[in-house]
Amino acid sequence: MMEASSCLRYHGCGFGSRMKWLCLFLVLVLQSCSPALSASPYLVGMGSYDITGPAADVNMMGYANTEQIASGIHFRLKARAFIVAEPNGKRVVFVNLDACMASQIVTIKVLERLKGRYGDLYNENNVAISGIHTHAGPGGYLQYVVYIVTSLGFVRQSFDVIVNGIEQCIDEAHNNLRPGKIYVNKGDLLDAGVNRSPSAYLNNPAEERSKYHYNVDKEMTLIKFVDDELGPVGSFNWFATHGTSMSRTNSLISGDNKGAAARFMEDWAEQNGIQKQGPDVTNDGLESLHKVSGLPRRVSSIIPEPNEITDDLVQLASSYEASGGRRLSGSSITRRIRSTQQNKPKFVSAFCQSNCGDVSPNVLGTFCIDTGLPCDFNHSTCNGKNELCYGRGPAYPDEFESTRIIGNRQFLKAVDLFNSASEEIQGKVDYRHTYLDFSQLEVNVPSSTGGQQVVKTCPAAMGFAFAAGTTDGPGAFDFEQGDVKGNPFWRLVRNLLKTPGKEQVECQDPKPILLDTGEMKEPYDWAVCLLSSFFSTIPAILPIQIIRIGQMVILCVPGEFTTMAGRRLRDAVKKVLTSDSSGEFNDIHVVLAGLTNSYSQYITTFEEYQIQRYEGASTLYGPHTLSAYIQEFQKLATAMIANKEVPTNLQPPDMLDRQIGMLPGVIFDSTPHGVQFGDVSSDVPASSTFRKGSIVNATFYSACPRNDLLTDGTFALVEKLDGGNNWIPAYDDDDWSLRFKWSRPAKLSSRSFATLEWTIPEDAPSGVYRLRHFGANKPLLGSVKHFTGTSRAFVVR
Secondary structure: OHHHHHHHHHHHOOOOHHHHHHHHHHHHHHHHHHHHHHHOOEEEEEEEEEOOOOOEEEEEEOOOOOOOEEEEEOOOOEEEEEEEEOOOOOEEEEEEEOOOOOOHHHHHHHHHHHHHHHOOOOOOOOEEEEEOOEOOEEOOOOOOHHHOHHHOEOOHHHHHHHHHHHHHHHHHHHHOOEEEEEEEEEEEOOOOOEEOOHHHHOOOOHHHHOOOOOOOOOEEEEEEEEEOOOEEEEEEEEOOOOEOOOOOOOOOEOOHHHHHHHHHHHHHHHHOOHHHHOOOOOOOOHHHHOOOOOOOOOOOOOOOOOOOOOHHHHHHHHOOOOOOOEEEOOOHHHHHHHHOOOOOOOOEEEEEOOOOOOEEOOOOEEEEOOOOOEOOOOOOOEOOEHHHEEEEOOOOOOHHHHHHHHHHHHHHHHHHHHHHOOEEOOOOEEEEEEEEEOOOOEEEEEOOOOOEEEEEOOOOOEEHHHHHEOOOOEOOOOOOOOOOOOOHHHHHHHHHHOOOOHHHHHHHOOOOEEEOHHHOOOOOOOEEOOHHHOEEOOOOEEEEEEEEEOOEEEEEOOOEEOHHHHHHHHHHHHHHHHOOOOOOOOOOEEEEEOOEOOOOEEEOOHHHHHHOOHHHHOEOOOOOHHHHHHHHHHHHHHHHHHOOOOOOOOOOOOOHHHOOEOOOOOOOOOOOOOOOOOOEEEOOOOOOEEOOOOEEEEEEEEOOHHHOOOOOOOOEEEEEEOOOOOEEEEEEOOOOOEEEEEEOOOOOOOOEEEEEEEEOOOOOOOEEEEEEEEEEEOOOOOOOEEEEEEOOOEEEO
16 A cells, blocks of 8 residues: 555646546555455465385385385375465475375475575474375385385485475475465264274273274364365365275285375366365265276366267277387476376365374274184284284275275265365464474373372383284284283394393383384494394484464374374363463364374373283383373473473484495396387287276386386376377376286396286276386496387277
8 A cells, every 4th residue: 555655645746647547546456455365364375296106126115014015006196285374474384195104304304405495484393294104105215224124225216206296295385375265174984994903992991982982083174275266276184094905915006095085086176177166166076086986087188078989990999009119208208198287276185194003994894814703802813823814994805996995985075074164264373393302201190199200201112012013914923912921932032132121121011022122222223133134223302293273283293193092182282272361272173193204103092002902012112102292292282372482402313324225226127139118018909899897908018117207207008099190198007097017027037017907987988099108228338218108909888
């Protein structure tokens, strides 16, 4: 308004009438804009980027199964981010990764990059990076050796693609910041998770358990982002269920059930034009997305209408033979496949993890694979053997269909909450963050006499039941869950590495210590371990963080809280915040974001810890770990109310320069004499016609996918012939219906094959199709070279 007022004063000094009317017009425009600007209290921005790591040779993170080596792609992994900012105040960033968990070294290096790009705008206090806990992503990206031993140490390629993807998605969200509103909604999803350690849960006080209907949290909390001009631009939700629908024998990179749910919701938004429709949308389009086959897809919008299938069309298809392999000038052609529809901001949807520690998506229960009978309730064993007890997903034994079903259930609930969200988020943007040394934290807890006593957390240690695994992925040998005594043989093996001292044994009681990881300090906080080829090191300094957006409060924790542990933490923080006499926090929604910023395994309640199932044995810092978290989060909440900072002189170590990776690089790729990379090894049958729901596949002479990850590109493509002679991209390796499978004829062979397997969706347009493979080969001398090849054409009826 200052400029317009000055303009009017100049008119009084002799400017003409046209200037007078111009200035009056400017005043009216500025006045009319003011209500619109003030109506949206926030700037909101969304972003996403590909973080699919090496699809070959790298051990997958989660099950610690040395034989689970990546060999293809189910669908791609993404980093998704939102930024919320007060126009002239604070801002926060939340990143959700299609990865097993956050990594401290990843967080450190992302923050370094953000500082180089934005200065102090984004820092450790206002940036949170969380993992969905898929067990089907490449490992090797954490700095603590116990978490990367099965991947043969640090895998720089896994690390780099995640760091770069996070930076890119935050940058995209930053560039998309625009005035907008945020809504919150929540509701129960009853059939996407069960408690996998019910015997431990039952050890919680009966009075406490009686407050809840279920032994897992069923509530999903969703926030919806609405751009003032574009309409809805995204949503993030928090719901607790493990990313273990895909089994420990799966070798295809996958976001598991939460990654699938995110893909389904982004497909739904794109196919139904959510941004164009504005904030009020309906469930229309769900049926078209999920036909009888249940195979959602993401298809190019430029595919023509279905063709009538005639003999001429079959003859036309038969005229297109396999192209043979040919060279490409680079990998940029694969990136163009996805850029055809990028002239508008993407709708970004993330399905975030919460207190999933004891929650399994294998909802049919646990059964013995030898007898089919239910497993032992207390120890999850079958005739004393833990390795025979497995949880069953809803489509057992089809893990892909189980993944789809659990993902679809989360997706449908999220759409329901998205469409009915009406509570607008209003209020301050704020945050608090600190680092804590959990190996020696003093904690005030109630005493048996009704007063208070001071106890301490312990240096990290893993119990015997840790090695037993869970019903989602059992361990080996003769370990079992619920073991509070230990085994003499494994005690002897343990003592060869590090015999825990009397103080440590008493601190961790009743956990029988298998790996005294927190006290192994050589050569640099890690020690060679003969047990299961382990190298052992565990974090001690961990971050905790609170993010506030109006009445939405996110508790960011670096581990997997069990159901009751998460409930206690949420309630404790909410009690502190709502005690504020100003009433500012009276209507808050508190969610817990698990596996955020770093990773330190599990956190159980004190009572659950006594039972020593897998989760208790993996609660590293002893029986008072949860009490320590509650105490320190209450301090953060108190500081937030008082508008005070939380000083800390601790910093986690940056050990990137000391990482060791023993995974051999690609030496060279080869094909048989006279064969080109991209040539077909096994083609689609000639003159083929397939119906919807059928599976089409072709195998190509290929090369190691580690030569080029084709980030934001694709290794696999389904093309459709248009009305002329042009092939249009229809489905790629980020689509549910198309799988990219890679293999070698022998472990050390320089030859390899790529199989493209397409399950034709029920709503795929009829017409002429073919399969195309992209790849990159490494010669013995020289640089990596890119190639492509196609199958024969075929008809889809």
